[in-house]
Each structure stands twice: as C-alpha cells, then as structure tokens.
Amino acid sequence: MTVTAALAVLAVLVYGPFRILQAGKYSSENWLDFIVFGLAQGSLYALIALGYTLVYGILRMINFAHGEVFMCGAFTGYFAAAALDGSGFMDRHPLVGLLAVTVVAASTSIGVAVLLERIAYRPLRRAPRLVPLITAIGASLFLQYTVSGLYGSGLETYPDVDVLKGDWQILGIGILKTQAVVIAAAVLIMLSLYAFVQHTRTGRAMRAVSEDKDTAALMGIDVDGIIVRTFVLGGALAGVAGVLHALIYKQVVFNMGFQPGLKAFTAAVLGGIGNVPGAMLGGLFLGVVESIGPGLFLEGLGIPAAYQLKDAIAFTLLVLVLIFRPTGILGERVSEKRA
C-alpha cells in the first residue's frame, strides 16, 4: 500500500517536472518569480504558524481561532490605513503611516489573542483536550461573524501605498517592492523572535513552562503570566502578518483568516508543531511548494488550470508528512515524560 503510494508520488515528482522543463514553458525568470512569490506567501504563513506553534508548545492545544486573530489585525489595520490615506497623511509620510497601521493591527490582534486566552481557554485549562479545541472553533466562528455583523461581509480594499509600487532590482532580479518588504520584515521578525525565545529571561521561562508547568511554578515562574505573554507574542506576529498580507493582496474580508489560518497550521505541523524554527521553515517551505508546485509537478502531467490545485498540493504535502514523518521536518519525538 505505502509502496504503491510512494511510487505514485515519485512519478508525479519526477515525470511532471521532466515534461514541463523539457517543454520549456517557463523561463528561469518565471521560476524565480514563482519562488519569490512563494517566499512572500510563505513568510505570511510562517508568521501565523509561529502563533500556533508557540501556543501549542505551552498549552498542547491548537488555537484554531488564531486565523481570526490575524483577520482582526488586518481589519483594524484597514481602518487605520483608510483614515490615514483619507487625511493625506499616508502620502506625506508613507513609512510612518505604515508603521502606525502595523501598530494598530498588532495591538488589536494582541488584544483579541489575550481575551481569547482569558475568556475561552483559561477556564478550560484542566478540561479534557477536546473541550478547548471545540471552544477554539466556536471562538473562531464568533469572531468571524462579529466582524461580519459589524462591518458587513463585503471586501474592503486597502489604499495603495505609492512608495511600494513597482519593483526593485535586487541582484539583477526584479522583485516587487511589496514582496521584498514582506519577506524582509518577516525574516527580521522571525530572527528577533528566535533570539527572544533563546536568550531572554522570559524566553527561557517560556521554554521551561512548555516542558513542565508544575516544576516551572516551583522555580518561581508565574505560569499564567507566561501563558498570557505567549498569546501576546503570537497575537503581535499575527497582526503584523495581517498588514503584510494586505500589502500583497490589498483586500480584507471577515473570513480572510480561515484559509491562511489553516495553511499556517499546516506549516506549523510540517515544521514540527511546538518548534519555533520549524514553524518558520514550514511556512516558507509551504509557500514555495504552493507557488512552484502546480507549474512544476502538475502542468507537465497535462492537468488543466493546475494553479487551482495549489491548495491540494499543500494538503497533500501535509498528509505525506504525517505519514512518513509525523513529527514534522524539525520536530523531535515528544518526550515520554509528559505527565
């Protein structure tokens, strides 16, 4: 069974690329564009995935409302951007304006994430694991339809930021400014986060709480406080991702958190859930595979409109990883002692 499956996978992985490269349908520039776009998309996945993985690492719980934390940030970011654009401030001070929009978005996402923890999850801390999971799905729907009820279910369009129009020549390659900014910002944030978790007092306490809450409390660590800070971090990253998402896609809508949330969750599992570098790697990897996958693997097999199948590729990848490496790319075996 697995052997047949592996052979089928191999056929797609080898035959598709062979055909498409032979046909020469895409130039190397096209492929580079795919990769850069994939990295930008993957950066967003990674930022959101970090929220899943941080919370999972500490609470062993999937916060399925995290996509909505991202959505709420993108939404309030839109209001801020529209207001700044209407007053002409965005045109005069685009960088300050963008920064302000990001601060508004991140603050909202932090607020939503912290309220989620306080209202929806903390009272269920000692409940069976299925209970907070169902609560998370309920919270996710609650947030979606609250936003839809308040602001309608239509698409809202972010104002254009003139400085980010066009592209930059980087190493002789033309890269869209928006994509370059998204990738650079995400990489910077991820490196800072990694340094934070590894080298600060709070980061150390987070790692200790993630291993053993009772012992962490016996060391004088305020476990509830660390859990709140974890949600704050995840929320901030999701809020920033909301603004970066808007730079690329320009639009916000009440259910925009669902799909990226699911993809980011996939990315977190791909990388090894609970593992911070894993979420980063998983996000970037998923973004790139989604971007080059349809052209590279599917078109050569004669599948029409292959790009429509990018989600299928993403989730096929998830299934394959779960079959052949259930711990994810960087995941360790969950240690036996997890009482």
Next chain:
Amino acid sequence: MALLEVDAVHSYYGNIHALKGVSLTVDAGEVVTLIGANGAGKSSTLRTISGLLRPREGRVRFAGADLADRKPHQIVADGIVHVPEGRGIFARLTVDENLSIGAFTRTDVDGVAADREAVFATFPRLRERRQQAGGTLSGGEQQMLAIGRGLMARPKVLLLDEPSMGLAPILVEEIFAIIERLNRERGTTILLVEQNARAALDVAHRGYVLETGGIALSGAAGDLLHDPRVRAAYLGV
C-alpha cells in the same frame, strides 16, 4: 515560633483524601525528615506547602504568615523552594539555563553569579556539563542539578522530595553528605522526604513518620532511629 508550620492540613486529589490532618513544624536551621511508605502522603505534604496542592482545611504558615492565598511562584519568592520528586530537570534547557531558571525570582545579578559559582564548587561535574542539555545528564548528575537549581533561589527553607531515589548507593551517600553540609555550613533549613529512612534520620535533627495521610510518630531523629516501631516498619530490623 516555628519558621514553617503545617497545621491540621487536609488535601485532596480530586476525591482522594491524601492528607488527613497533617501537622508539623520546622524551626530555622533544622533538618527535619518526613518518612513513611509509598502513598503515605509525603509528597502531598510538600506539594501542599509549596502551593501546588491547595489544602481544603488547615493552614500552612511561613514565618507566621498564612500561605492560603499565595500562588506557587509567590511562595518561591517568599523563600520556600521545593525540589520535586523525579528531579524535574528541564531536559531541553542546558545545565546553565536550568540554574538560571532556579534563580528566576532574583534580580541581583552579582549574587546570582556568585551562587552559580558556589553550586559549581559543590558539584564540579555540573561545571563540566554546563552547556549540555539537562536531559543528557545521568540520574545522579540530574539530582545534583535539581538541588543546585533549588539553591539558586537562596531558599530559607528547602523542601527535598526523595533526593536519593534511583541513585547508586555511592551517590546516595554523596547526596546525603551534601545535604548535611548545606545545613551545617550555610544554615539552610531543610525538610527532607525520604524512603531511605535510616540515611534520612542520620542527617536529620527531628523526624515525622507519616502513615496513610496522618502523622503516626514524631520525635528527635536519634529517638526515632531506636524506636521499635520505626525499626520494624522502616529500617528492616
């Protein structure tokens, strides 16, 4: 006034009545041991003192102050440090990081650095392994790290839960020698839970015998060592 006072405490795990009116006192500078069979409530007593377990009845007082409303991390800041059964080493944190976590409540950087040196002086093997992940240490090294990490908080009272468990006899001797030295040289007050009753009574000033959630006997350690009931039940003579 006793430094630590457990007063008629009843604690439960769900519906299981683990402690049925346990009372004991520890004076400043003492080593007091709590001995008893598996399931007698030794660990539950320590968990109740450190706040992991909330007593349903009775009081725990430290330096005269009631601990009923204190959370575990605040009790650590007060000066009661609990080295849990099974050591509780953070397996993915390095030895150095484990020690830093032990000093989590402290802000005096110089004092922490000095105490880290003191721990390394007491346990030279930990210095050799300071960059290693805690999970890679041997059982004996982990126990040393657990005790060293407890000392990093500068405890006024150190609660040690089964420090000799799972260790080779030669290491057991070493651990008890260290406990004695901590008390003699630094004046650390220690409440020691042990199954190894003889060794525990050898280092302790006083002892309590716990049976099915209540104190069955108490007295000077030397008297308990010669008590026929203790000898029959816990010393195997």
